[in-house]
Amino acid sequence: MTLTKLPATKTNKRPNRNLLFERIMALLATLNYLLVLFDLTYIPLRNFWLQGRVQGFVKLGNTEWTIPKEPLILPMLPITDWYDWVKGIEPNQDTEAYLNQVDTLEKAVVGKPLQSPEIEAILADLRRQSVEMIDTNPFQVANKTGTLEKVKNEMRDRVFGTEQASSKDAFEQFWSLDNLNGESYGDEIAFFNRKIRPLMETNYYRPIGENGEPVNNFGLLDFPFFLIFALEFLGRTWFISRHRTGVSWLDAMTWRWYDVLLLIPVFRWLRIIPVVIRLNQAQLIDLHKIQRQASQGFVAGIAEDVTEVVVVNVLNQAQAAIHQGDVAKFLSESTRKTYIDLNDINETAEIVKLLLQLTVNQVLPTIKPDLEALLQYSIGKAISDNPAYQGAQVLPGVESLKINLSKQLAQGLYQALYEGAKGLTQTDPVFDELLQRLTDNLAESLSSEMQAQQSLDQLEYLLNALIEEVKVNYVQRLSEEDIEALLDQTRALRQVKQT
Template sequence: MSLLQKLDSKKKQPQGKKKDRRNLWFEKGMAIVASANLFLVVFDLSYIPLRDFWLQRKIQVFSFKIGPIVSKGFPVPIPIPNITPFYDPIKGIEPYRDTDQYLEKVVQLQNHLIEPGLRSKEVAGILEDLRRRSGEMINTNPFLVANKTGTMEKIKNKMRQHVTTSEDSAKESFMQFWSGGNLSKNPVEELNFFNKEIRPLIETNYFRPIGENGEFVDLFGLIDFPFFILFGIEFLGRTWSLGRRHTGVSWLDAMLWRWYDLFLLIPICRWLRIIPVIIRLDQSKLIDLSAIQKQIRQGFVAEIAGDMTQVIVIRVINEAQDSIRRGEIANWLSQRDARPYIDLNNTDEVATLTKIGVQLTVYKVLPEIRGDVEALLKHHLEKILKQSQVYQGLEQVPGVGELRNQLTENLVKQITQTIYDGVNMAIEEDTVGEELFQRLIKHLMEAYGSQLQAKQTLEDVQSLITDFLEEVKVNYVERLSEEDLEEILDQTRAIGQIKST
């Protein structure tokens, strides 16, 4: 490599790193934007069910009912701004005219109690109007449009508990509550009850008009449209880039490459955007999901590994049994000469592998273990001699023991040397010997094939192999599903830890 090429390669490396860094920052930015869009989607989907909370901005703690024990608890205010005036128009929410006028009448009543007083004609007219409106509210249930019939029931129950009547009727309780006789006892306390217990429930009611599409008016699409434009441009840009960088990738293939981004462009089922958001956060390295992915894969393997293994192995065994029953062994034996064998490299791989194994044993392995072989032969030779009566008699002659050791060692060395030399001579290059060896193998296979073609022998072999495969299925394959796969996964994880360390 020339000096100019080295300098050029050094210049390319930092540029590649800078490009990867820019791409990572871009991925992080788009992941944050997608997360913000998902947050808006979740907020929009939860706004209607949680509108009472956003309106009142408080939660009721220690409120429960266990048998006869009832605890109303107490409200805890949450220091957050009131967003309902800004977001109600997005969802098409408007004040419900009847309940809104009902609360305005209560405000007028409070003002007239101060001046001119409870006995004035204005107060009497307001109370009459409130009694009429209370009856209409119970009869028509204006909370039905907002799907808050349960709130209407809470209002009636609270009023019945506060004002007891002979008929135990919510309508009669409202009539008595908005009477001059009831308010004259303690008007401040009665109005405080209404403002604390009843007004917050009535304030939660709203009206939501129906659009031309038959659905409730919802303008969230106006908020989501800028994100749609941004994600659409990004999707087209990524598709063009993938098609340009990878050969043979069509426009459709490039779109399906990042299929999960399509959820960002679909205006229905917006909650599915959690899929591309999680993937983008992981790809941009803002979060690490490798541990979760690993657990998901292992759980998936644990669920299907046993069934898949059992089905596959049984299928293979069944195919083998069917092949044997169809007589394919006999067909193979009868057509072995007629069927040509395709040799790809003009080499007999079986003979070559056998030759390599023998050469490795003779030239490399036997010299290493020759001392051990001689010691083993010497031990057995001495053991045989000790059992001989002639040798036991010669043991009494002085000097024979030393002679015996020398003779034994020489005999063992001669035996091992003779065997070693014989094996060396057998594997030396010998064209005639190789031809004789090949002819021996050929005649051996022919002899086995001709004998196996005998009808009785072939039937016995087929029957035995089929029965053996059936026993394998019963005794081993069906036990695979009973195997403790969690233990296998633990062993797999332990092996992975050993490899990593």
């Protein structure tokens, strides 16, 4: 057969345009989902986005990897300056005022002695704000009480060398003239800017909206995506309803149910479902292998139980039919029931004729040499076993006589068999009548004998016992069969078929 390549048409180009559109929408959905993930993780990761600092420890399994005490600072973009408004995040007035007062101290120290009244007033205000910060805990609003504890521990360790002392006393002493006097001022301020300031800068204030939840403006960012996906959903489902017979617009919307997840403003993390489906439809990822493995795992999980239940149920139905006397009913009805002939043809006789014709015209000529050789060997062996031949075997010419006789008899038997079978294939009304009478009498006689109570009881017992043995022997083998091995064989057959 010669394959002819059809010329390119507009219809052939449509799938390419559709694929391009699918890929654009799939990438747009992926971008939207990445934005959703960023929004969901922004608050927990805000410290990193704010300062680019990695500090603390990481636990992998049973191994705890401690990062150096000095934080690792990475170059960062001003992401918090761009995104804080989305979460309604504002600077905390208390911690902001505290850090501004420290900046004021650093500016006032330039060109002035520490013992000046202006600097003493600044230090007194810092001591007051420190005590107030510990008492009021401005970090609680941002759920950062742990950060305040870190600040207190760092200050205790710096002033007293232990974390068991009073944090208020530590701040009081740290912001005292005695502690900052002389060359120690530069070291203390450097410690504050390196350890305390970054912790306090992470604090923020997030107002509560009218719904009782913290302010979240993510809907404003998500609205353009919502508008695009909503228009696409309406257009796509309308197109499906117009081009699919018997599919209404509502049916088409149900068909594309997963796209609705791109439109709802809650549980946005569920958008991973339409994103993955769209990426697969756009041929950007391949989910067929995952789908095949998942379906095979499901089959492996239920195949054993389903197979056993189905087989046992079929066998139980057969046993129930035997106990209810269906075998006897079948035998009795088969003799009383008038046979309905639909085409005035005796199918049994015709089948026998067909088999005879095939045997005579095709099979026997093909196997003639082999059949004659077998007959000749059998006849020769029968002659050799005859005591008379064994006594006359010593006479000259007896062996060749045996061979010629065996060959002639074999050919004669084959020819007689062939002619007899050939005669049966000829149209013969007498033969047809005799064959029909034979089959009818055979069926009637067999059915009558089997309806005898003793024979019927024996038959039902044997059938029931046979089914029980099948249950014990073969159904258990089905349950013990390695389903994974069967799946491996199935996969191998598929690969052979593909190649």
